[in-house]
Every structure is written in C-alpha cells, then in structure tokens.
Amino acid sequence: MIKIAYFDASVETPEEIILAGDMTPIRLFGNPTIGIDKANEHVPPNHCVWARNILQQAIEGFKDDFQGIITSHGCDCTNREFDIWLECIDLPFLFFLNVPLKRNEIALKFFIDDMKELISQLEETFNINITSEKISKAIKKMNQIRDLLRDISEYRIKMTLKGSEFHALVKGVQQMDKDKALNMLETKLKQLKTNKPFLDKNLKKVLLTGSVIDDTEFIRFLEKLGFQIIIDDLCIGTKYFWDNVDETEDPIYALAKYHLNKPIYSTKFPSYKRFETLNFLAKKYNVDGVINIAQKFCEPILYSHPYFSKKFKELEIPYLFVEMEYNRESYKQLATRFEAFAEII
Numbered sequence: 001m002i003k004i005a006y007f008d009a010s011v012e013t014p015e016e017i018i019l020a021g022d023m024t025p026i027r028l029f030g031n032p033t034i035g036i037d038k039a040n041e042h043v044p045p046n047h048c049v050w051a052r053n054i055l056q057q058a059i060e061g062f063k064d065d066f067q068g069i070i071t072s073h074g075c076d077c078t079n080r081e082f083d084i085w086l087e088c089i090d091l092p093f094l095f096f097l098n099v100p101l102k103r104n105e106i107a108l109k110f111f112i113d114d115m116k117e118l119i120s121q122l123e124e125t126f127n128i129n130i131t132s133e134k135i136s137k138a139i140k141k142m143n144q145i146r147d148l149l150r151d152i153s154e155y156r157i158k159m160t161l162k163g164s165e166f167h168a169l170v171k172g173v174q175q176m177d178k179d180k181a182l183n184m185l186e187t188k189l190k191q192l193k194t195n196k197p198f199l200d201k202n203l204k205k206v207l208l209t210g211s212v213i214d215d216t217e218f219i220r221f222l223e224k225l226g227f228q229i230i231i232d233d234l235c236i237g238t239k240y241f242w243d244n245v246d247e248t249e250d251p252i253y254a255l256a257k258y259h260l261n262k263p264i265y266s267t268k269f270p271s272y273k274r275f276e277t278l279n280f281l282a283k284k285y286n287v288d289g290v291i292n293i294a295q296k297f298c299e300p301i302l303y304s305h306p307y308f309s310k311k312f313k314e315l316e317i318p319y320l321f322v323e324m325e326y327n328r329e330s331y332k333q334l335a336t337r338f339e340a341f342a343e344i345i
C-alpha cells in the first residue's frame, strides 16, 4: 500500500482523504538521537530544533518508503521548511496544505478549496479516484479511533494508565495502518477495564502543554521525577481526538469544519484563546500544576508563555515553563527544575 507522510505541527492534515485513496497516512516525527548538521546547512541556527531534526531526516532520506509528503500550515518554521523540501527531496508527490489561521466562513471556504486541490493532485499523481463515499467511510473509521482514544485517555486520570503509555499509543496510531490501530485500541480498552490504580499516591497530577512533544522518553523522564500526565492539549494527545467529524454533512465540508472548530493549537494564535482551553482542562481535571514545554526556538510557545504565566498566577495554579533542546542528554540537565516544581505543588 502507498504510504503518504505528513509533516504537521498541529494535526490538521485530513488523514481521511489519504485513507480514501486507499493509501496509508504516516505522521513524521523527530528523532532526538540524531545530529542535525545537514539541516544546519539550510536553515539559520535559531530555527526550531524539532523542525530542523525532521529536515535532517528528509535530506538523509527517510527510512520508510514514502511516495509523497503533505506539509500542513502550522507555524512559520514548518511553512518555510517546505520550500527547502521542494529543493532537497525527490518524491513523486509534495503538497503544501494551507490550513487557515482565521475561523470564519471565508477561511472555511478557502480550506475546502485547498482540500479539493489536494484530492485532485493525489488523484492525478497516483491515478486513483477519491470519492465522497470513500471519504465518508474513512471519517467513520477515524471517528471510531477518536472515540476509543477519548475513552482510553480517561484511564490516565483514573491512574490506571501511565501518561507515557498513552503517549506511545497515540503516536503509534498516527504512524500505523488504521485498521490495525482500531484493533489495538479495542484490545487496550478491554485490558484497561481490569487494571488496578497505581499505588503511588504522591504522584503529581499535571497538565502538559507546549510544542510538539514527540519523544515518549521525555514523558517517562517526567514520570521518574514524580509526575503523572493526566491530561494534555498536545497534538500527540487530546488535539488528535478532541471531537468527532460530523458524519451527516458533506464529507469535505465536515472535515474542514472539524479542523477549524477544534480548540486552537499551540502553533497558532491568539494566546488568550489557547489559554481558555488550558484553563478549562486544568479546572476540569483539577490538576496539581501545568507544565509548558517549548522546543528550543519554538516561537509560538515562547510568545504565549508570558501571558500564560500571568494568567495562571492570577488563578493560583502552579505553572512551570521550560525551553529545551531536542536531545535526551538535555533532559537530565533539566531534572532539578522539574524536581523543584514537584516539591512546591
């Protein structure tokens, strides 16, 4: 089966369109164990470390046999990298999907038009037919996955599922065949119903937010320091299954509406809109604190941080902001800051 990768900092790529073409969507992730010397030849040193890491993999050649890559409009880093990809990558299909920042009728129409352009270019390149019926079928499948992930996510709160296990599960779903993902999630949910809560009552229950945090090892590192991520607003987390796509409307319209109606993601502005979601989650789940992680040079997160800091202080919700390098050695250097935060909450 043809594999189409997507480079997306805010999970706004409509995977259903790829599935409707009988192809497999695979999300691209960074690899914190590699160097980024080749990427550094193309971009300035103050370009986000995560996006640079993926550029490095693209230049070296992905290990998987992708036939195409879709980049969705996330932050300025992902947008501008696409221009470099056009020069450096030799694949039959490269497409930039314009996901609008604004959320009004004009933006919706713009997004629908761009999705239609994506469909027609996929059809032309791979000689396939992406029909409305096939998209509707794919929406149903993805909605089942979203339902299961939402149910499974709640076991983090019941303290029977570790945050790191859940993170690995969502990451797996974004990279695997969706029928296999469905089976895996159904089995996991059955198993979770019989799990007993962790014995450790001292774990600090936190809300995790920030940049793309795709290294599950980082979540395990936080757990070793005494945290349990009970909720998040991450793209490898709730932003992937926040809501369902309406199955009764025209499928392309429903997909566009779904992505534009989701709570705004960390790559986008305004900060006060993002804060509304964080505040809602922090209160709903009664968290002990909020941890906000910025990948080094991640401008959207750096921009929102002062506002979040002020607002959480007003609400007396403990808040920690950390900017970090995208490599595992750097995690250890941050241990003291996380330990100090665990002590005060």
Ligand code: SF4
Binding pocket: 009, 048, 049, 050, 051, 074, 075, 076, 077, 078, 211, 212, 266, 267, 295, 297, 298, 299, 300, 301
């Ligand atoms: S980590 Fe930040 S700067 Fe980097 S791609 Fe994601 S949103 Fe953009």
